[in-house]
Amino acid sequence: MTFTSAPAVDALLDRARDIGALDGLLESLRSGEVVAAAVGPVTAGPLEELGVPVQYPDRHRMGAMIKEVTDFLTTARCRIVATGAGPLELRGHAVIVDGEPVDLSPGSMRILRRLAATPGHVVSREDLLAELSPGTTPHALDVAVNRLRAALPDGRVVRTIPRRGHLLVVDPAGLG
Incomplete structure (x- = not known):
């Protein structure tokens, strides 16, 4: 601001x-x-x-x-996570995957930002719902996660862990 x-x-x-x-x-x-x-x-x-x-x-x-x-x-406001699809960079409200910009809706961006805060760790559905607008239903969360996957070059970097939540899959080989 x-x-x-x-x-x-x-x-x-x-x-x-x-x-x-x-x-x-x-x-x-x-x-x-x-x-x-x-x-x-x-x-x-x-x-x-x-x-x-x-x-x-x-x-x-x-x-x-x-x-x-x-x-x-x-x-200072940049986060880079190594994924199987290449480096995923969060820069303010921009997402760049392997050097290519990705357009995300605000809801998908909030979900990705939350997953990227703890890459490789499960984020509960409740925590992800809290990132979205008040009153968002679990079904709407599923739709938002699917839209996020569809927008990414490789949607497999967002994994669903049944009955637990979702996680951002990291590349163990790192950024090198």
């Missing part, structure tokens, strides 16, 4: 407070799942006062902030 002026930060915080969403917003910004970026320390100030970590460049300019965000997302 990018911020270009302190008044914009104040306006967001005020609106979140007005609608009773301030605690949720701050929790998201502090979680590490949402990254706050500002054009400089003055803009970052109101967030930092509330304990939110904020990325900002040494040169307090819009272009420098964009480069800071891009650099951060392509390095």
